[in-house]
Amino acid sequence: METWQAVAIGIIPSIGVGAIFWFAMRSVIRADRNERAALAEEDAKAAAAQASPAGDDAAAETADEPRQA
Numbered sequence: 001m002e003t004w005q006a007v008a009i010g011i012i013p014s015i016g017v018g019a020i021f022w023f024a025m026r027s028v029i030r031a032d033r034n035e036r037a038a039l040a041e042e043d044a045k046a047a048a049a050q051a052s053p054a055g056d057d058a059a060a061e062t063a064d065e066p067r068q069a
Helices: 002-051
Strands: none
16 A cells, blocks of 8 residues: 555646646637637728728728828
């Protein structure tokens, strides 16, 4: 029985550190995925806003010239 206790004492810390690493990497990957999705959504909104006319002066604008305030 002493041998199994020694093995458990040796393995449990490694399993704990591995679990902490796994949770940390999982949260980093999820955060990156969510950030990429949010950026893609913002880009899609910006592209849609740029493609649709914004008002009466939108006809005077061209794609090459930015609107001056």
